[in-house]
Amino acid sequence: MVEQLAASVSNKQIGILGGTFNPPHLGHLIIADQVMTQLGLDRVLFMPDATPPHVDQxxxxxxxxxxxxxxxxxxxxxxxxxxxxxxQRGGLSYTYDTMLELTQKHPENKYYFxxxxxxxxxxxxxxxIDELVKLVQFVGVRRENYPVDSPYPVLWVDVPLIDISSTMIRSRVKHGQSIKYFVTDQVAKYIKERQLYRD
Structure with a gap:
């Protein structure tokens, strides 16, 4: 199934939602769907990183x-x-390197990061960053108490505030609390079967 979901996409307007997804939750899905529908994108691709640069290993x-x-x-x-x-590349990933590779593979696509x-x-x-903004259109998901000013071109999208975080979900799993409706049923089952986030 992973291979099928990762099938190549060409000649499209593509949203890219990168992250650690540790784990993925409904907030991620809502953001992806809202950006896709509000901007009229053809598809949103979820891009997990190999080695999270800002996460305790x-x-x-x-x-x-x-x-x-x-x-x-x-x-x-x-x-x-x-x-x-x-x-697939492994190691620490920089957005510029990744988007340069994707735009070289699919120069006909327009990417929205x-x-x-x-x-x-x-x-x-x-x-x-100066080269990156030539490769992609940044899309900012508006957040309360954060300014919308930027020296770089950013398309702003309003998305309902969903106060769910992967950190919170990991904590709930560790303490034996329910994560139903925070993640999909399939993800909850996967976490339980593999005893993830218990330690």
Whole structure:
């Protein structure tokens, strides 16, 4: 199923939602769907990273498990897919390197890179940001108390505030609390069967 979801896409307007997805939750799905429908995109690809640059390594589970959970999460939406470039390449991934590779593979596609409003402030610190903004259109998901000003072109989208985080879900699993309605049933089953986030 992972291979099918990661099938190549060409000549389209493609949203890219990158992240650690540790685990993926309904907030991710809502953001992807809202951006896709509001901007009229053809598809949104979920792009798990190989080695999360900002996550305590003790908390980061294997990339294969995260990919499988994303695949389970998006299987019911034909407009969602997997982008495995960063996982297959391994190591720390920089957005510029990844998007350069994707745009070279599919120069006919237009890519929309989706980030939270809290990340927009950090764009000046992104590697090769001046070149990156020529490769992708950034899409900012508006967040309360975060400014919408940026020296770079950002398309802003309003998405209902869903106060769910992967950190919260991991904590709930560790303490034996329910995660129903925070993640899809398939992901909840996957976490339980593989005893993830117990330690």
């Amino acid at each position: 003790k908390l980061a589970i294997d990339a294969d498990d995260r990919v499988n959970m994303v695949a389970d999460s998006i299987a019911s939406n034909e407009n969602f897919g997997l982008e495995l470039t960063e996982v 989706i980030i939270g409003g809290d990340m927009v402030n950090y764009l000046p610190k992104w590697q090769h």
